[in-house]
Amino acid sequence: MSGFFDFHVFGPGFNQFSVDSFRIVPIGDEFDVEVFVKQRLKGTTVYAQNCRVELTFMDNDRQMETRRISFPGPHGSATFRLPFAPAIVMTDLFERAGMQPPTAIKRSTPPGFTITLILFSSLMLPRSPILLL
Numbered sequence: 001m002s003g004f005f006d007f008h009v010f011g012p013g014f015n016q017f018s019v020d021s022f023r024i025v026p027i028g029d030e031f032d033v034e035v036f037v038k039q040r041l042k043g044t045t046v047y048a049q050n051c052r053v054e055l056t057f058m059d060n061d062r063q064m065e066t067r068r069i070s071f072p073g074p075h076g077s078a079t080f081r082l083p084f085a086p087a088i089v090m091t092d093l094f095e096r097a098g099m100q101p102p103t104a105i106k107r108s109t110p111p112g113f114t115i116t117l118i119l120f121s122s123l124m125l126p127r128s129p130i131l132l133l
Helices: 002-008
Strands: 014-027 030-042 052-060 062-071 076-083 088-091 101-109 112-119
Touching: 014 052, 014 088, 030 052, 030 062, 030 088, 052 076, 062 076
Parallel strands: none
Antiparallel strands: 014 030, 030 076, 052 062, 052 088, 101 112
């Protein structure tokens, strides 16, 4: 907890987490996804330590799975075994780091239809190649 207080309570500025890149390796019917994250700063030059952030993986069929990554400073990586190959990886989709609900805009359309737009804090589309065989 001291890393949190040192950065967010006692220090100036703020940070933002983003996915730098990710790599997918098929393992039978599952996929190992190695994710590389980075921390960006505004108003400070000192990185937060012992960072934790949620990553949400989504495939083209909108199947989602959320996991947590922990890393020590400006950069980190972790490998997650998933039942699907993600098309995108998003950081803090549900905005739990700031304890805020996700920003959603609902718009009415013809009777029986509703469009919901969720504004993501950060998302990453894969770099080529998506699948390593």
